[in-house]
Amino acid sequence: MIQISDTTLRDGAQAEGISFSLDDKLQILKELDDLGVSWIEGGNPASNPLDRAFFEAVASLPRLRHAKIAAFGSTCRPHTAAGEDEALEILAGTQADLKTVFGKSSRSQVSLVLRCSPEENLRMIEDTVRFLKGRCTSVWYDAEHFFDAFAEDPDYALQTLSAAEAAGAQRIILCDTNGGALPSDVSAAVSYVRERICIPLGIHCHNDCGLAVANSLAALENGCDLVQGTLCGIGERCGNADLCTLLPLISLKLHRTCLPEGHLSRLTHVSRVAAEIMNIVPNENAPFVGYSAFAHKGGMHIDAILKNHSTYEQIDPESVGNQRRFLLSDQSGRAGIYARLGKILPDLNRDSKETEAVVKKLKEMEADGYTYENADGSFELLALDTLGRRPSFFRVLDYHVLSQEGHSGKDARAYLKIEVNGREEINAAEGDGPVNALDLALRKTLALFYPSIATMRLKDFKVRVLNSQGTASRVRVSIESTDGIHLWKTVGVHSNIILASLKALIDSVDYMLTKYVPAGEIHSASLAQGGPAAV
DSSP, rough: OEEEETTOOOOOOOSSOOOHHHHHHHHHHHHHHHHHHHHEEEOEEEEEEEEHHHHHHHHHSSOSSSSSEEEEEEOOOOOOOOOGGGGHHHHHHSOOSSSEEEEEOHHHHIIIIIIIIIIHHHHHHHHHHHHHHOOOOOEEEEEEEEHHHHHHHHHHHHHHHHHHHHHHHHHEEETTTTSOOHHHHHHHHHHHHHTTSSEEEEEEBTTTTTTTTHHHHHHTTTOEEEEEEEGGGOTTTBBBBBHHHHIIIIISOOOOOOOTTTGGGGHHHHHHHHHHHHHOOOTTTTTTTTTTTTTSSSSHHHHHHOOOGGOOOOOGGGGGTOOOEOOSSSSTTHHHHHHHHHHTTTTTTSSSHHHHHHHHHHHHHHHTOOTEEEEEHHHHHHHHTTTTHOOOOOEEEEEEEEEOOOTTTEEEEEEEEEEEETTEEEEEEEEESSSHHHHHHHHHHHHTTOGGGGEEEEEEEEEEEEEEEEGGGGGGEEEEEEEEOOOEEEEEEEHHHHHHHHHHHHHHHHHHHHSSSHHHHHHHHBBBOOOOOOH
C-alpha cells in the first residue's frame, strides 16, 4: 500500500495568494479525511498563532475516520540543545499523532544557511529526533534539498539520513525542495538510499520543472512507500506534487492501493471544494479532475466515444468523480447534439422528431449569436424548453438597474419583481456594477422561496461583442456559477448587455433549481409546471 501524506495546510499555505483562516483549514481537513488520505500535515505550531490554534482545535474534535495528524517543525538551532529549543518544545507539546522535523542534507546549505560545521548539523539532526522520540511515539525526518545534496556529496547526504535513523526516526522523507531533479536523478538516488537505510522512505517533490508528479512516481517505483503533495498542486513558487493527479495514477496506472476502496470517486468533488475554499480558479485542463478532462468536441471522436468509451478516454470519468461532456460546435454535428441529449433525456433516439426539433432550435439560437459549446446549463434548459419539459420555477416580471456613485462605495442598484406560483416579491440590492447588483437582487429574492439559492454565487463573467455596430452591437454574456460543490455555465445574448446578463443569470438559477436543489425544497415552494422563467 502507498500512504498519502497531504501537506495542503502546511506547504500549500506558502503559495502566493493562499491565506487560510482556521475555519478554512478545518473544512479542508474534513474533506481530506473523507477522501481517505493517510496523513494530514496541519502546519508548524511554533511559526504562527493560526497553526497553534489549528492543533488546539483538532485536539478537541472527535477522532478522524481515516487520517492522522502531523505537526511540522525544524531541527534545533546550531549550538543549542534540542531540549532548550523553544520551537521544539512547542512542537512536542501538540497533541498531533506525528511530529515531522526537517533538516539540512547539503554541505553547502549547512555552510551558507546554518553557518555551522557539517558535524554540528549531524548533531542537530540526531539530538532533535532523539528529543522528540522521548516526548512522543512517532517522529519523521524530512531531508531538505536531498536530491541536490546527493548530487553534490552523496556520502554526506547519506550521513544526515543515518543520523535521523540512529536517533529513532520512523520514516525519512526525501525532499526535492528546489524542484530541479529529473526522474532519472530521483530513481538513482532513491535506489541508493533504499539499499542503505532500513526505515521506510517517503517522497516530497516541488514542481519548478513541471516534474513533481513524474518524480514522485519515480520514487514510488524505486523504494518509497509514501508520497506527499497538495490538493490542486498548490505550494510555494510553482507548487507541489498535485495529489489530484497522483492519486489516480497510483490507483489506476500503478495499480497500488492508496485510498480506501471506492474513495477515489470523491476526488473531483474534493478538488473543487478545496479550490472554492482557497478561492482559486480551478484548472479546467487539469488531468482527471478538470472540467475539460473528459470533454469531446470533434464529431469523429464523439461518434467513437458513443460506440466505445475507451477509444478517446484513458479511464472511466466516474472513477474519479468527473463526468463525460460533449461539446457542441460546427465540428461535432448531429452526433454531438444527440450525445448531449442522451445524457439529459435517455428516452430519445437519434432519429426521433424530438431530437430533430432540438437540432432545429439549436441552429436558430446559434444564428442569433448563442453558442453552447461551453454552456452546458443553457443547452440542457434549451432542450427541455423545446420539448416542453422545462419546469417553471419563477418569472421576472420587471426589473430596473441604476448606475451611479453612491456613499456606500457600490456603484449600481438593481430592483426586481419576481413571481413564484402566484406570489410576487420585490427586492433590491447594491453591487459593484449593474450585473453584480442584478445577480445579488435575483438570488436575494429567490432565496425567500428556495433557501439553497443562498449557497450559489457567480464565479466568472465574460462578454463578447458579436458584430461591429459600435455601442448597438449584440453581445454574448457567458457566466460560470457554483454552489460550492458543482460548477455550471450558462449564456445570454442581446443588444442590451444588461438583458443579456439577466438571461444568463436566469438560466444559471434555473439550472441549479433543476439539477441541484432538493425535491422537498422545490415542493415546499409549490412549484408550478409550464414554461421557462421569463423576463
